[in-house]
Amino acid sequence: MNVEKSKELLSLASSIREKTVKIVIDGNGGHIGGDLSEIDILVSLFEYMKHDPKKPQWSQRDYFILSKGHAAEAYYAVLQQYGYLTQEDLDTFGKFGSKLGGHPTKKLLGVEANTGSLGHGLGIGTGMALGLKMNGQENRVFVLTGDGELAEGSNWEAAMAASAYKLSNLTWIIDRNHLQISGNTEEVMPLENLVEKVESFGFHVIDIDGHNFEQIFIALDTCIENKPVCIIANTVKGKGLYCAENNVEWHHKTPSLEQYEQLKKDMKDLVERGDQ
């Protein structure tokens, strides 16, 4: 990846971070920690995937499922950035009758699955990838789960089936931010060794820095014959809002306006420096 592209993505992700925090402040709530950890992945996906906001049902589009549906605010900011939602839509978040709920639904353009209850996205993605494969279609399916979410056994049922049906058109991305609402994942319900676990379920596993665009793009571009791919994206919960980074208290906390101003300043410095 050339330096220019990398800078462009950094600037885009920084602006999505600002927008996400604004949505949470204006809506008076949201899952800010998990929002901020997934943003670099979401931005990369929406740059990488085949999709067209003017034709959301385009038959050749790739499919994306946000299994960690509670991290909806960052997803909404990205959907607005790519033309599926308007700024007016974002302004309604948290208000009575808004079409933007705390979890995404298929009623919104660009959203492929209703999520919210954890441990469903990978199974839905498995069904989609299987159906596409049956049809001989080349569309790919991307599913983003959290890491705390992986205690749900349904993920492992889905992983078995995805591997049994050799779904090379399925990419499972794990937002490995190591935190969940009660604490560190390894204290609440240990996942390690996660690479070995997922590999043993028949996936080709790629372990990356989930905030490094070059690594994310190489991983998204990886397709293996007869095997689904799993990207373990190591991330920082609360990434970019420095007071919230790696802090369990920020699973769902509303930032103050001062903290928002600080984030804007920090994002400006970051983009000027040009490093992540």
Added chain:
Amino acid sequence: MNKESLRSAFADTILKKAQSDKEIIVVCSDSRGSGLVTDFANELPSQFVEIGIAEQNAVTVSGGLASIGKKVYTVGPASFYSMRSAEQIKVDLAYSKNNVKIIGISGGISYGALGSTHHSLQDYALMRAIPDLLVLSPSDSNQMKSLVDELLLTTVPAYVRIGREAVPVIYPEDIKIKIGKAIKWFDGKDIGIIASGQMVHRAIEAAELLKKDNISATVLDMFTIKPLDKETIIELAKSCGCILTVEEHSIYGGLGSAVSEVVVENYPVPMKIIGFTDDDIPNGSDTEVFESFGMDANGIVMTAKTLISKR
């Protein structure tokens, strides 16, 4: 009376339909044998998906298949699909409006001595509380065949409960049913009996026995548990003045409860609900078990007479 199983009626019909419609997919959870879809799996392997013993995943994967346009029939034990996978049915089928029909086989007490783990006596209650889900409990093999035709015409997800054993064929081969419309038997004025599934033929037998005692009964085959045919129930309450329901289900939350909700709000009349109480279900054949719970024709007659006296 000729007997046929609803399982084979479903299996034969879906195989024929799937031969000419490649979008039809059957999903199983190590249940192809008991679902009688082994022939389907062998003849149309590219339209058959085996998920293994994982009913929750079978439902979610079915939802994914449907969301890219497949017409999915997910076949497996009613007991596990309706309870273990209740959340997946709620979220990935009903809430997500995915075109998946759950064919819950060996429903009710079909599994007999296999016991409570395998009985599905709460499925009407659970499934009917889920918005945007059809809940069906057909009563004979010809009705089942016609139901498959109807299910193929709708994209609304459905839960269909059928039993294991062959049951009397009570409808002609060319019967055409309409989802949501009860089938009326007789034109009695003394009592209305509403039944579903394999209780329907017992209710008809009971109505014939009552006739000998100069009691005229109307029987409704309420094969659609949801959406319930409210209009016909209200008419029945008006014309008969009392209603007895009979179901192979817990007396809590099922057909009887659904009917009483309509009756109480629209035209209150005395009612009695026949079904399974919280008492232990003895091991035995279904005939023996039904008799012990007053769910055979004679039991229905006895309860009917008591109810009429309260009218």
